[in-house]
Amino acid sequence: DIQMTQSPSSLSASVGDRVTITCRASQGIRNDLGWYQQKPGKAPKRLIYAASSLQSGVPSRFSGSGSGTEFTLTISSLQPEDFATYYCLQHNSYLTFGQGTKLEIK
């Protein structure tokens, strides 16, 4: 089984800050990774696919990078609507989510 280790588990930041969330895979997964945003009481929304491709309609302040075992999601300038929980998802071998990162307002 491929395990996804996501860090940090929580993060406090201010509007306008640049933040980075990391996911590490227990073995190489090429670029078979996506990032999702989930707000309370809502279904997850895909932001990034294939590690670095921006989903249509998602603001360009979101970006993804990485390949193999280490991946990052960066939000270049936090907006009030970005405070949410973020998950990575690998689909190289079955599908496994990271544990999530809760992004809170400082």
Next chain:
Amino acid sequence: QLQLQESGPGLVKPSETLSLTCTVSGGSISSSSYYWGWIRQPPGKGLEWIGSIYYSGSTYYNPSLKSRVTISVDTSKNQFSLKLSSVTAADTAVYYCARHLYDFWSGYFDAFDIWGQGTMVTVSS
């Protein structure tokens, strides 16, 4: 646009079978480009993929749940369904259905791009 809607009992007794249905509207479930999946999220916790199904009936299950999971499809109703047997309190969760991207020619599984709103299922006597 495509929408997915989960339905089913919100309360299931321990040791019984949880049954949910996802109705797809605004598009056909019989597309070669998609599987259709189930994902769950216990209260306050993370997401777990349960399994996915193709319109032909081919299935792809999470190995950790495979022994208890059955996913089926009814193309005439544009629906797919989840059955999870021998449930315990640990199966209490919000259950989501979602469209699971798939490349027919390569057999490559991508991830989920469109989700239902989710339905809460509580396991309790």
